[in-house]
Amino acid sequence: MTDVKDWNKAGGEKTEAMLLTPDRERGIAVYEVCSACHLLEGWGLKDGTFPQLAGQHRNVLIKQLTDIRAKNRDNPTMYPFALDEQILAVAGYHEGEIKPAQLVADVTTYISKLPMNPDNGKGIWAEGTPEFEQGKKLYADNCTQCHGDNGEGSNEKFYPRIQGQHYAYMLRQFEWIRDGKRRNANPDMVKQIKGFSDMDMKMVINYVSRQKVPAKDLAPSTDYQNPDYD
Structure with missing residues (x-):
């Protein structure tokens, strides 16, 4: 098994970005690079190829982006788009004119405020089935302490919001x-789920995928288009 890196050590670009004041217009400009995969709305794809980013906690987004930039999280598809020259160029800057950490702060704040997909990808077992109920139990016994009763996560503690996330993406990350x-995973989670069978994994992620997102955080319909890119 690959050693899990220090999960959340303070310092570096992550902490720097957290302390900077974000600029929304720069965030819009930088996110255009991300939208090639995550879509202009930040919704990703139901097949799990790309996660939904919209509505994710800002600190979680900062940690994951800076981990990818520092090569502490393996993501060869995303890495080229996260390099300094890419994010600087799309924001209209040259090296030395602005700190990349500022652009990380800008884009993550922008993403965190995007309305979420009202129809995320879900698992196959509906509420009331034995598999759904077993997933619910597994979640209550293993996941609520970090991810919350409904998958809401925690910005302060860097626990991802998993309600509204695509089933297929969560399943892959869980595995x-x-x-x-996944080298930047929380070691407490690695220990907590190491005994899960593949079926356990599918049932608990199915349950999570069906957790309701508060209406205030959702786009009005699946036809919604991000007005910042008209």
């Missing part, structure tokens, strides 16, 4: 964390 393939 990688369980099997030690």
Whole structure:
């Protein structure tokens, strides 16, 4: 099993970005690079190829982006788009004119405020089925302490919001964390889920995928288009 890196050590670009005042217009400009995969709305894809980013906690987004930039999280598809020259260029800056950490602060704040997809990708077992109920129990016994009763997560503690996330994406990440393939995973989670079978994993992620997102955080319909890119 791959060693899990220090999960959340303070300092570096992550802490720097957290302390900077974000600029919305720069965030819009930088996010255009991200939208090639995550879509202009930040909704990703139901097939799990790309996660929904819209509505995710700002600190979680900062940590994951800075981990990818520092190569502490393996993401070869995203890494080229997260390099300094890419995010500087799209924001209209040259090296030395602005700190990349500022652009990280700008884009993550922008993403965190995007309305979420009202129809995220879900697992196959509906509420009331034995598999749904077992997933609910597994979640209550193993996940609520960090991710909250309804998958709301915590910005302060860097726990991702998983309500509204696509089933297929969560399933892949859960498997990688369980099997030690995601190097920046929380070591407490690695220990907590190491005994999960593949079926356990599918049932608990199915349950999470069906947790309701508060209406105030959702786009009005699946036809919604991000007005910042008209």
